Amino acid sequence: MFTSNFKNESFEFIPQVRHLDISTCKIQEIHKGALTILKNLTYLDVSNNTCIKCEGLENITSDLQFSNIKILKVNYLLKISDLTTVLKTSHIKGLHNTSLQNVFVDGNRLQTIEKNALTYLPKSLKFLSVRRNPFKFGYYLADVLHLSNLETADISDLYLHKTDFNPEKCIFDSICTCNEDSVNEPSYMDHSVISSLYVKDEIRKRDISDIFSLAEIPIPTNLKHINYSSGSLVMDIPKLMFSRNKVETIDLSNNILHSLVGPIVNVESLKILNMANNFCSNITNVFFSTDFKNLEHLNFHNNLLGIILPDDNDGKIFHNLESLIEIVLAQNRIPNLPENIFKSQRNLQKLDLSDNILTDINFRLSHMMQLKELDLRGNRIAIISDHIALQWESLARKHNFSVDLNKNLLECNCLSIKFIKWMTTTNVRLRNIKKYRCMLWNRTQVSLHNPKETYNLLKKHCTSYEHLEIALVSGILLFIIIVVGAVVYRYRWKLRYLYYIVKVKYSSLHSEMEEEYSYMYGAFVSYADEDRIFVHNTLLQKLEVENGIQLCLHKRNFLPGNDIATNITSAIHNSRKTLVVMSHNFLKSYWCMFEYNMARMESIYERRNENVVFLMFYEHMCSTDLPLNVLEMIQSKSYIEYPNDEYGDTVFWDQLVNALK
Structure with a gap:
């Protein structure tokens, strides 16, 4: 179909169509009534037709009220050069009585939504994607509570736009601009609503980050998945309380959330939290409240937690996260971790500490009976101590436990020979062992893919120095004993006198000053x-x-x-x-x-x-x-x-x- 305009008779010969994809067809206009005949339509994609604009969207949704539509994709109906727009009630009112389940409205330069417009979305809606729209904060946020059956909301990549090197030439240039009057906000608002929902007035002109000034963040009752990654949030997360919800997944990655202050409450259903790539350098002891009791997956990849975690000696930061199965702390510039940092994570199965600056392993793992995978790649570890190796062995005897030590600064010398020997007999699965390399006593690097061969080499080298070391140590000890003995003998009477005089003085209950001594x-x-x-x-x-x-x-x-x-x-x-x-x-x-x-x-x-x-x-x-x-x-x-x-x-x-x- 190569027409640039769709009129009432465009589909009169194919009224039984169920799946219609007219995306990227350089459509100039879709007239009202053009889709009315498609009663059985369940899937419609009109994306990447940047001349349709807001007027065309209104015509589309108006015609769909007579269809069996389930999936609607109206992405990129505006050019990247167009002004930001307002989603009005008239644009989506026709969808109110449909059985629509999935809606994609990505990249449409949406900045705000007219008040009460969201209430016209059908109750059947389960998935909503509004990616790549530069949303601002507004009163419309209170309307999301009407989306009672919504399960997934994708609001990611707010300020990212698809590059258009060959923009379409449109016959009509009229677009729906973001006029303040078009938001249709009332001149007054009930004070009871304000007190229960907002902390401050006059916030309609503020940025989307002002959502955090709400006393209670409105969340649809059945919403399970929220994606707010790359949302250009630059802030510290304060104390927050969500409305009653069933949220299981929250993705806040690729923002700039410097400090997590909290506490966060009403997140009892949350299982997955992604905080990767946020430049986060601080987590308070109360941020993870007891409401995080069901959290299973926590991702802090590529942050700056190496500033705060080494000081958490009592494990208070993660204290309430008892159900964690996986925690990712890769690329956080962590130099060391206290012994009890993970004391509450008894159910942990995977711990990712790769690409940090760890030089030693001090934290306790013996209580993590379910731990199966420990990722220590890309650190600065030279040797594993005996007590840590024993903990790993204990875990390996219970189940299949693996450790990845690739890209560390492993050493192969007389000090680490016991560690190399352990590698030859351990039940721990050493992942990527064929890539392991270590530095010999002469500063040359060799492959450690065959630990037994390396151990035999070290054993031969270290044995040749063993007798010399014993003789040297014995000589030093003998010299020290002779010197100490000579000093003691030289001052034997002085030492004996001092011992007994101190004993006499401190055995007395009443001491007197020397001048007054009788x-x-x-x-x-x-x-x-x-x-x-x-x-x-x-x-x-x-x-x-x-x-x-x-x-x-x-x-x-x-x-x-x-x-x-x-x-x-x-x-x-x-x-x-x-x-x-x-x-x-x-x-x-x-x-x-x-x-x-x-x-x-x-x-x-x-x-x-x-x-x-x-x-x-x-x-x-x-x-x-x-x-x-x-x-x-x-x-x-x-x-x-x-x-x-x-x-x-x-x-x-x-x-x-x-x-x-």
Whole structure:
């Protein structure tokens, strides 16, 4: 049929036609009544006839009211250069009493719809496509509730237009322009309607994105699928509440939705949500409300969630998504994921983390008993840790579990030999393993399609260095032990003193300032047990009884129950002086030398080098009999020898009393 105009008699000889496709036929005009004779018509396509315009659409729909039409395609009835249009009631009024189920009105430069016009679409309508129309927000949105049986609405690609390099030459240039008066809005509106539907007035001139200023988003009762991809939305999604609905699929991909704030409510039936390609960098912990309990498929492909997900240590973002079967987080520049990020996704079957910048796998998978596919392609993973490999093995024993590690920075060296060995024995299905490549110890890349061969190569290489590594590590450890041992031996008495003095200080319940400290004893007497008769009979009588110097003797003053070292350190610390009764027996006694060294440490570190150690030689001793630490003190400090004559005895006791007082 090659006519450019359709008149009343055009179809008089084929009235039984059911399927009529007159798309792309350069039709100039369809007269009213031209299609009336086609009573059995169920399919009509008049798309890509850009000279028909709005007037022709009105003629078409008017004639179809007498037909059995089920599918109507009226795409691209205007040129791309035409002004934006208004869909009026008169354009579609004739469809009201038809059994129409599918309508395609793509690319018709529709900017708005006359109020109440949508109410004339038939109740039987199930599918509506209005793609590539630059819609603006308006009162007509409230009318979508009348489309009670609508199941699918495609409102995608709003500002995308089909290029027309050879536009048709039309006889009539009149088109239905977007005149504000043609919208036929009333001069008033019932205030109860405004309060229940709108948050603000005077919104008819705003963009389609202002739909989100509604207190409740109107959704047809039986609508199941919404496609709003490439809708040029540039915004943050605020708190939203949908009207009662049965929506199962929402596609908001290819917009610019920077931040998902929420919460979103009344989405109990939602199973599929596509948020791909939205430059989204933030999802609040409340965006996915408990109403998302039935969501099964979530797509965040190509966003910027690598900014927010690494900080979700408690898994709050996806906490309410317990029914998820598939989640796509590919191309989100994710550097790492916390251990509990997916703690609520026990039913997950597929997890796509491909093309991120992951260097390691830290998140837990062991609770995902249904997980079958893990996609880690195109990351920066060098090695899989043992505990993650064990989790994967556990999943593989339950069902067919696969992992894709293609295009990662896998390493084949002595550090990763255990991982390469795991690859040779694992039950996990390594997808695309023939494409795996890894970097050897010499920085050359080799194919990893045969892990067993690579493992044998590594085993041979690493064994040759094993003995050298053991010897090197042993040598380093031995050197450290020698150095530490030498330091400990060099400062052994200082360390022992510090240990016991700290123990003494902190075992006391009442501590005092050093300036106000009062000593319990005038002197602590350090002596050998063989010299006890001299100490107990003579020394005690002369110093304590006759001169009032309170002495601390280990036989008399040490506390029972305490260990000897603690008693010694406490006695020295609580005595003003330490009197050493030096003899051959003293030098032979371990505890006597311990007392001597502890007294020296007390003098150096606690008394600021004050001379608190006083040597009294009870026997005549040669310098060769004395140890170095005693000789050092004799050379730098004064000492006194016990005399054998009566006159010297008197002078000796006077000097000793003066020294101790």
